[in-house]
Amino acid sequence: MLLEVRDLRVEFRARDGVAHAVNGVTCQVDAGETLAVLGESGSGKSVTAQTVMGILDTPPGRITGGEILFRGQDLLKLKEDERRRIRGAEMAMIFQDALSALNPVLTVGDQLGEMFVVHLGTSRKDARARAVELMDRVRIPAAAQRVRDYPHQFSGGMRQRIMIAMALALEPALVIADEPTTALDVTVQAQVMDLLAELQREYRMGLVLITHDLGVVADVADRIAVMYAGRIVESAPVHDLYKAPAHPYTRGLLDSIPRLDLKGRELYAIKGLPPSLTRIPPGCAFHPRCPMARDVCRTDPPPLYEVDEQRGSACHFWRECLDG
């Protein structure tokens, strides 16, 4: 197993109390596999990703429990310097907004080449040549000239390609992509997503794709983990999940996708708002919004029930849900 997260817990000290951003996340990713993590804003997916990468701001963040096993080694037990050597070289991250994620005052060549200089000790000249290769690799036209340009001189799609090139520079075993296409135009989104999927197959990387876009997920993911209020509420192979969700929240998400064949009908929306992370409801966090909620949901937090070998659902009534 490439990456295994066990019962990870992260909280934030905020002005109005402690925000429980991640409450016992457990998931795994194999080499060459794509795991999509799905959830609304505030569900804890980005915080989980940042914790795995080791780039969480502490403080205000605090890891209160759990393990992150990368190739069997618990990252949380490593010293910062050992952790740093893994970052970028063995696991890399692609951020949402490339314009702000790239340093505005350094050329893209410098920023790409830096990976080789720091991790491999390459000379600056060779690093520049490798940077051009990388830019070619992600199909940026006239890479040899553009390597001297600054991030703001590229279009949004091209910038995101540079971001991808930077993440893949040292051919890491695991790549975490945090909403890699959200900031892009719809037409460019598909191109960038295709490129990412292609490179992932080529390098046989494990890919964690964080998104709230169900359309993206269906195309590229092998498995899906749905997050709600800092927990994974359902985890399943992509086709199983689309065919029959085993959690009412997943069902709600799927029902709220506009569908051509149901044109004219009112669009379904999950009632209510996601809970404040400082005041997560007791029992099942989803119960105030759940159409199937019963008394037990208000008191007992559901464990992640095993639906079958590959599936789990954190709903007391997953069977009913599965049956529709």
Add this chain to the structure above:
Amino acid sequence: MGRYVVRRLLQMVPVFIGATLLIFLMVNVMGDPVAGLCGERQCDPATAAQLKREFGLDRPLWQQYATYMGNVFAGNFGTAFNGQPVTELMASAFPVTIRLTVVAVLFEIVIGIVLGVMTGLRRGRPVDTSVLVLTLVVISVPTFVTGLLLQLLLGVKWGWIKPSVSPAAAFGELIVPGLVLASVSLAYVTRLTRTSIAENRRSDYVRTAVAKGLPRHRVVTRHLLRNSLIPVVTFIGTDIGALMGGAIVTERIFNIHGVGYQLYQGILRQNTQTVVGFVTVLVLVFLVANLLVDLLYAVLDPRIRYA
């Protein structure tokens, strides 16, 4: 870039004329320009009238101003109260004030930026809070009070420095006066650097740099500092003009014979030519410094394009 510089230079012309005219008017209209010329006594009316004719003071104001500026650009700044050409006074005064300003700017750069980076990286910790309070105190205490206090402590009580600076005003003697001159700006540079560092530290590109697995010192020096210092550098640049003009208080406290000293003498003796001459040069310094800062800005931040 070239066109931008030309346009900025053209924009500077009205500002230059406006500022010098304002000073010219203040001195000439509201004061009595010949009052200082007869020494300590009052001039008798006949001499005064003759002097006025001699200096062209009976002509309309705009003509006087035009004549004066014409002379200035021909390199003739007129005569000071003691009969010396103003240019000679400048030749002796400006090097002193420039040395003083250099010392002050060095203090701003070294102490201000170091403290700012230190506190910016440790926001909310005790070091940060105490430096922050200290900067507010320094900003609140007027320069002349800081100067007098340091003079009292270091010069009189402990005898570390000579309370007043010799006419040669070597760099060594200017350390404490330079610190006094820099004090308020120094505190401000600290705060500015701190805010800038603290803001940029949470920026996405610094997070990217960390995610790339760069060592901490590289993240700080190459990614964080480079961006955070842009506003600081530009502030220090524009501050040069303000420092030279503001040196008047510091120079008076430590008895430094620089620009401020000559200006003060000129004002006391109501010598128009000295005052307007020095102010003209200071305004020019200020404007040129501002232009250079704007150009520097484009060099430091590639996103800025001047057209």
Add this chain to the structure above:
Amino acid sequence: MPEQPPYDSEGAVAGTGMGGAMDLAASEATTLERAPGGPEGPQGPEGPGGREDAEGAGPAAGRPRSLWSDAWRDLRRNPVFVVSALVILFLVVIAVWPSLIASGNPLTCDLARAQDGPAPGHPFGFDGQGCDVYTRTVYGARASVTVGVCATLGVALLGSVLGGLAGFFGGTWDGFLSRITDIFFAIPVVLGGLVLLSVVPGNTVWPVVGFIVLLGWPQISRIARGSVITAKQHDYVQAARALGASNSRILLRHIAPNAVAPVIVVATIALGTYIALEATLSYLGVGLKPPSVSWGIDISAASPYIRNAPHALLWPAGALAITVLAFIMLGDAVRDALDPKLR
């Protein structure tokens, strides 16, 4: 002017010739301008679907409150604000009724006791002329507070009206005003004061106040212009315009309430710096002149005797520093309370 998408190369960092303190004031206001100061209060820094932070999910349950009542609630609990407000209140009271705490006459001096240290009934000792330092320090507050308050009122009114109108209407008038402010910025402030006040006769606070207003208004006008331009771009202002609201209505009802916060903050801090400026000018001998009583005059008069009678310098200097500090701290606290980014 440069094309400048990411930074404002003009306002934020350009030196003002007023020294660091004024720059502090200006920069504090600039961070306020950038904030979304709409009446509905803070909005998340990220758009929909943005990054999730701990705070991101927090305010969802919050009730809409006004920026000002929120700020007031914060301020009352901020010890810095409370202390500086009390100091200022005390200063104002003794400026109006100095005899409340000082029974003597500041102009009654006894040369025989010149430079003496503290004595019963004279806790701060005597200055070089044998005047009671305590009484003079107490009476000195009046000059400082008068100059500070009057100059700030003048500067704030003139500056915000001119700057606000220029920012709102733009065009030629705006360009003209910008050039005028540039002219004033190019004159070093102490120097200008020295030149102007040395030729103005009279021994009241008014020439000093007039001078500060003359050289101070461009500062506020630049701030006001900037915040009006920011406020003008808000969607609800565009909406009001689309609904056919008149210029004066938009300016007064929609823009002014949102643009006023930076002006208030800068004005508070500026008040402190004006008091320091008055003392500096008096120290140089061109501000107030004896027999007026002012901290600057006393510090100047005490500096020749600094070796033998440092107390005559330290007490008025301390009073001056605390006064300036109180105003700057107050402005700082108000700014923190009004900055939605920090909550």
